[in-house]
Amino acid sequence: MARAAETIGWQQHRLARVALCWLVEPGHRPLGGMVRELGPVEVLRRLYTGAVPGRVSSAAAARLAAGDPVQRALQLAREGERLGCRVVVPEDDEWPVQVEDLVRIGRDADPRADPHTDPPILFWARGGRRIDEAAHRAVAVVGARAATDYGTHVTAELAFGLADRGWTVISGGAYGVDAAAHRGALAASGPTVAVQACGLDISYPMANAGLLERIGQDGLLLSEWPPGAGAQRHRFLIRNRVIAALSRGTVVVEASARSGTRNTARRARELGRIVLAVPGPITSGMSVGTNLMIRQDEARLVSTAAEVIEEVGRIGDDLAPIPQGVRTARDDLDAVSTTVLDAVPLRRAATVEEIAVAAGVSAQQVRRTVPLLSMLGFIEDTGVGYRLRPEQKPSGSAGEQPNIRG
Amino acid sequence: MARAAETIGWQQHRLARVALCWLVEPGHRPLGGMVRELGPVEVLRRLYTGAVPGRVSSAAAARLAAGDPVQRALQLAREGERLGCRVVVPEDDEWPVQVEDLVRIGRDADPRADPHTDPPILFWARGGRRIDEAAHRAVAVVGARAATDYGTHVTAELAFGLADRGWTVISGGAYGVDAAAHRGALAASGPTVAVQACGLDISYPMANAGLLERIGQDGLLLSEWPPGAGAQRHRFLIRNRVIAALSRGTVVVEASARSGTRNTARRARELGRIVLAVPGPITSGMSVGTNLMIRQDEARLVSTAAEVIEEVGRIGDDLAPIPQGVRTARDDLDAVSTTVLDAVPLRRAATVEEIAVAAGVSAQQVRRTVPLLSMLGFIEDTGVGYRLRPEQKPSGSAGEQPNIRG
Structure with a gap:
């Protein structure tokens, strides 16, 4: 018996929310505040007797005059059931608690601002x-x-x-x-x-x-x-x-x-x-x-x-990869090797000394660098000097990093 | 005579910069530092005698071995003149002083970092x-x-x-x-x-x-x-x-x-x-x-x-306009008027009381609002109630503010 009474009380509670959410457009801050303080059944009771603040009564007035809210809520509940819909209220396990954060909005709001920012009633x-x-x-x-x-x-x-x-x-x-x-x-x-x-x-x-x-x-x-x-x-x-x-x-x-x-x-x-x-x-x-x-x-x-x-995502988890262009062998060269490579001509062979002059580095640095550049396939030794292999064309712009192909 | 000597000194100065900028790739920090300290003529003199730090001499070595830098500078100056080019140096009135900000870059740089970040020499x-x-x-x-x-x-x-x-x-x-x-x-x-x-x-x-x-x-x-x-x-x-x-x-x-x-x-x-x-x-x-x-x-x-x-631009000057959509008469309505307007049906006329129920506001608020909405051409009074004028269609989405047409 106690159990049945509880169930009835509970269904009253739920029905009261359905009624309130029909009477007043959702998110109404003054109404939401009252519901949190007094519970939905008591708020509904006070609406019947007119014992509510002006902002709530005026928001509910038109629909309150148009029909009995409890009768209407019963109708809506039946209609919802027929449509395969359920009513979910904050007391239900599946209630998404994060919507309660909405109480933060408009807590200090200008009274003339939009009053419909409160958490949902259902x-x-x-x-x-x-x-x-x-x-x-x-x-x-x-x-x-x-x-x-x-x-x-x-x-x-x-x-x-x-x-x-x-x-x-x-x-x-x-x-x-x-x-x-x-x-x-x-x-x-x-x-x-x-x-x-x-x-x-x-x-x-x-x-x-x-x-x-x-x-x-x-x-x-x-x-x-x-x-x-x-x-x-x-x-x-x-x-x-x-x-x-x-x-x-x-x-x-x-x-x-x-x-x-x-x-x-x-x-x-x-x-x-x-x-x-x-x-x-x-x-x-x-x-x-x-x-x-x-x-x-x-x-x-x-x-x-x-x-x-x-x-x-949570801090530290789920870090997105930073977009990377296609890396080329060139990207792995150090600054001197890149400078030397840029100084090697395409159409004729150049001596180590000529390359050093063109690159603005010492002949010794060129001598140290050419074996690697040959090995990586960037340049070839013609016997009388070095030249670029044909696929290594020079280029560059204000916009593009020389060692990358856009 | 003093004037002529000054001019010769000045041209030497300019020529020395041309020579230095040919010897070493531009922006070389160690060279730039020496030039700021000693002047270009003295730096050039020391390069001839080898009395410069290793990083400078090795950067200049290859081209120094390839020809006399002063002869080369004279050739380049003549060639430039023939091409309609002038040499501009920091002592010239037209020198853009903002490039001197480049001394900030790499002041504390890793010695292995790109050494070519100094202000231009010319x-x-x-x-x-x-x-x-x-x-x-x-x-x-x-x-x-x-x-x-x-x-x-x-x-x-x-x-x-x-x-x-x-x-x-x-x-x-x-x-x-x-x-x-x-x-x-x-x-x-x-x-x-x-x-x-x-x-x-x-x-x-x-x-x-x-x-x-x-x-x-x-x-x-x-x-x-x-x-x-x-x-x-x-x-x-x-x-x-x-x-x-x-x-x-x-x-x-x-x-x-x-x-x-x-x-x-x-x-x-x-x-x-x-x-x-x-x-x-x-x-x-x-x-x-x-x-x-x-x-x-x-x-x-x-x-x-x-x-x-x-x-x-300078702070406070040159403020760009913030992009605005097209304003409509609707945008100027207050919240209650918008709510009332949204409750007015399109296909049939509704009474003040019906509108109040649909809008969730009091009948009095509807009565206060409808004259303005009629005057602005949003709704019309049919004698038995109000209905929307045909061009006012309801709409809305998660994405679009209801009172604006995307």
Whole structure:
């Protein structure tokens, strides 16, 4: 009996959260503060009686007048169940604790600033994976909807590389970069999480319906909005904080000058998460935002999945290799040998003395160096002097290190 | 008579520098130190008698044995005159004093490190401009010889913009980025300086002969090497320090992973000059070096001539504009108005109460907001409620700020 009573209490708790999250748009700081202090059941009770501060009552007023929140929550719970969605609350084992970092944002905020920055009150989830496990080692990959071929190509490569190394790719399920990120991760059979800004019964955008369906099967679909909630513009901004908070870092691939991706990146920064950006051609409008973030030290430049992991992985682990050009035998020569080699002519043979004059070193140094250069195949001894073997042509520019072929 | 004697002394001085700069490859630190201490005539005298330290005598030995340096200097001076070249020495008014900063490099250097980092002993110059004036407000623009179309396009734009704003573009006269930099500056009728790694009688590379000729007419050709000296590989590395030292900053446009451009950039950094790099597609081998320099904080990202000037110009002057997207009327709405607007349906009219429920705000807030939204043309009053005007479609993604069109 005690057990049944507990269960009822627990279900009340969960139902109260569903009701609250329907009454007030997610992330509402004043409401979140009350829930942390009093618990969801008590907050809901006070909302019925009007015993709540003005900011909370005015946020809830319109929907409170439109129907009974508990009745509505029961309906939503049934509807969610029918759709194969579960409600996950902070008391559940699979709750991703890192989203609680969102309390840091706006703690000292201007009261006129966006009030929707609080941690989620719940998640609607669809998919076989636990949220905490899926988001344990996770990177957000976000960017422009109007991505270029470059952007979608680079995103898919990056996401594949991350998933292939066991990292979860989190994004927003939108066109362009978001879709390429999910697809890249799925192609590597890696976990991917789409955080939606509408009810999980809605495929938004419609053209991604097939992709979202696959994420619901092989990955995880998350939303703070109940079934039936539409994809309204302001919800994307509210949602972005969750993408940032779930991940250890956010990678931006392509963003226009005033792209909202920078909003996700700002949230990540406010949360102390790593912010990374992929550079692009300065001639592309879709790289203006990313190049600017790098220029203004809002993001660190990354080019590969290994570099992303180096940044978001634990310190000391996961160091990315530094790109290296092709080493040639020439690279291993010391300075004198290189200077001597540069002084050996191609078309005729030169004596040791002639080479010394051309190189500006002593004849003795030339005599010491030529055997090695011959042995390495750079020069040949003609009997009357030395000349370059035909494949060793001189060259050089302001731009290129002479001993390297660009 | 005293005047004539002075003139003879002076010409001796100049001739001694020509002789020294022929005897030993430019930038030789031990030789440079002696010249600063004793003057070029005395150093030359001691070289004849062998009364110099081992490092200097061994550097000069081969050419000293090949001919009399004073005779050779007289020949070179005559040859230079015939070619329209002048010899510029530190005592001349047009000497660019900033190259003296090179004494900083390698002051504490490992004795086994490259000894050729000292300030120039002289310049061979061709062109009507004074060196000091041409290099007064100068930026180096360097990069890959094997530049892509992107690289040459971006370089030419950048150089045009710099020259158009009165900045001198300095480069190395090579293929690819170097040539595009000179061409861009010439197209803006701006001064440009090519610092060569061979005698000014030699057009290197040959394919740039026409360009170099034009630089010699409208700009300035400089070299530390006397007429007849060939373009040997190691000379490009020696020359790069001059490009870095003459300029207030160096911009790298395209560099492969192990490009020698990074050598010029390193010299610039050692000199306390600004180092900048243009990012490029991470899919391009020719942008690996530049992207890496940015990633490793060796260079700051730049996209425009204005940004370059902001970096190299005086503090407070020359601030580049921050890229802005197109502002729309929507951008000027406050948070409540945006939320209300997002809740107004497109296909049917909604009452104030319905909008309030959808938006999660009070009916009173909706009533206060709708007149402005109507006035701005976002919504229309149908008599039974409000609906969106057809051009206001909802949208949004993880990547895009809802109120902006990418």
